[in-house]
Structure formats: C-alpha cells, structure tokens
Amino acid sequence: MKGRAEELAEMVRTLQGWVNESRSIVFFGGAGVSTESGIPDFRSVDGLYNQKYDYPPEEILSRSFFDARPEEFYRFYRDKMLCLDAKPNPAHEKLAQMEKIGKLRSVVTQNIDGLHQRAGSERVWELHGSVHRNRCMRCGKAYPVEYIRDSQGVPRCSCGGTVKPEVVLYEESLDGRVMEGALQDIQNADMLIIGGTSLAVYPAASLVRYYRGHRLVLINKSPTPYDSHADLMIPYPIGQVLGQIRV
Numbered sequence: 303m304k305g306r307a308e309e310l311a312e313m314v315r316t317l318q319g320w321v322n323e324s325r326s327i328v329f330f331g332g333a334g335v336s337t338e339s340g341i342p343d344f345r346s347v348d349g350l351y352n353q354k355y356d357y358p359p360e361e362i363l364s365r366s367f368f369d370a371r372p373e374e375f376y377r378f379y380r381d382k383m384l385c386l387d388a389k390p391n392p393a394h395e396k397l398a399q400m401e402k403i404g405k406l407r408s409v410v411t412q413n414i415d416g417l418h419q420r421a422g423s424e425r426v427w428e429l430h431g432s433v434h435r436n437r438c439m440r441c442g443k444a445y446p447v448e449y450i451r452d453s454q455g456v457p458r459c460s461c462g463g464t465v466k467p468e469v470v471l472y473e474e475s476l477d478g479r480v481m482e483g484a485l486q487d488i489q490n491a492d493m494l495i496i497g498g499t500s501l502a503v504y505p506a507a508s509l510v511r512y513y514r515g516h517r518l519v520l521i522n523k524s525p526t527p528y529d530s531h532a533d534l535m536i537p538y539p540i541g542q543v544l545g546q547i548r549v
Contacts, residue, residue: 313536314546320493320517320534321547327405328491329397330510331540332412334498334522338391338541341415342382364472372456372464379467383414384433384451390421392545393497398422399549407491410484412499412506414469427484429476429506435468476505488512497521497540501528 321327333343357374359382361367368375390398398421400406408425409418416434418426436445440463450457450467457465470476488494494513499522501507510528520532521540529535536543 310536310538310543313534313538314543316534317519317536317543318547320519321400321405321549324405324493324517326407326491327400327493327495328407328410328487328513330410330488330494330496330499331393332497332499332501332503335393335411335540336388336391336413336415336417337498338393338539339385339388339415339417341385341388341413341417360472365474368466368471376450376456380451383469384447385415386447386451388415388417390417392541393543394418394421394423396544396547396549400547401425403549405549408484408487410488410509412503425487427480427487429470429480429484429509431467431469431477433467433469436465437468438463439466440464481505481509484509485512489514491515493517493519495519495521496526496528496532497544499526500524501526 337343357367359378362375362378394417397406397409397418401423408427409423410427410429411418412429414428414430414433416432434447436447436450437443438459438461441459441461443459443461445465450465459465488509489512491513492515494515494517496510496519501510516533518532519534519536520526520529521536521538521543523537523539
C-alpha cells in the first residue's frame, strides 16, 4: 500500500507530464487557492459561513442587504472581505510563471482578492469581481480599495454618491463579458486544472461543463460534484501540488 508521500509524488509526476505536453492550459480556481495566503474561505469548517454574526454572511453579501443596510454591509465588508496584507502563495506564483512561458492561457477565478495579478498573472477572468475596483454608483468615479478601507460608515464619492465595490453580490448577475471570455478559453483549452473550489457556486461552476478536452485535473482537498469526470484527482493542498511543478 502506498504512503501519502509516494501517492502525491506519483500524481505530481502525471501532472508534470501533462503540463509539459500541453500548450493551452486554463486554470479554474476558488477560495482554496487563497486560503494558503491566509484568506478564509466561506464553506469550510473554519470559513466565514460558520462564524457568528448578527446576520448570516450570505445575507450580508446580498444586493438586497446592501441596499437596505449599507452601514452593516460595510462594517462586515471591511472586517472580513478586505485582506489587503495577504501575499501570493506558491500556487499563484506557479500559475504566473506558466503564463509567462506560454503554457497557461488564462486564470478563471471566483476570488476577489487580486492575488493572481499580484503574482504576475495578466489574463485573469475575475468571475465575481475584485475588491480593488470600486466605483461611485452615481457618477462612476473610480476609487482604490484603500479608500473603502479607510473610510467610515458608507463610503461617499466627492459627488455625494455611494462608492460600491465592483464585486458580484448575491442576487447580482455576473459580468457577461467576463463570462464569455472565460467560457471561450475553457472551450479551447487542451488542459483544464481546477483547484481550491467546491464547484458549488453557480453559474460560475457551470463553466467547467464546456471543457472539451481529456485532461481535466481536480486539485481539491474535499470532494466535488465533478470528481467522477476528472482524468486526474489530487486531494492535496493546491500550493503544495503546483509548487512542485517545474516550468
């Protein structure tokens, strides 16, 4: 019977071979990619959904809550969603390296932290937006994330309008241009690596269905609805796995 170290080594060897042979890899990632940078996820035992607040986090992060109780929204948002001291981990860094040498076509991410870009990735489809983009709801003026962090109560524009983060809240639609770009890249990929996501958030997770190739890799510590479709499953931390890939 193989030990865990031997099992992981064998999986990494297979992944390395596929990476060597592929020319248009797409990476699809979720919260698990950033947990190794110290950013909490939502659905794990220690995630935000299992902590205690006056309102459930899923309710706070909805558009109806934002409209009805903006001060409560921003209190939670500043406290729990702005992890500006987090740094890219080996997974972010390896993906950026793969893009730089022409192996990786793009990153499709459900995360809003901007760590892929900080690591050097350039073609990043942010399905749920980014904390780093903020805009006045009245005049459209853009503001950096530090403006939200350092403001009190509801952040206001110089025109008096509310400055809203360009993140996709529950009850809001995903950006059509971003979805289309991600969809096209996934359709044209010769390898799709999925990492750090439960594939439980729709419509983002539905993009995986459009992959047409035969190298579907799942790197996730817990089971997902797509496990039976994977050509390679690696149930280990994504930074530990990708950190061993040579490019």
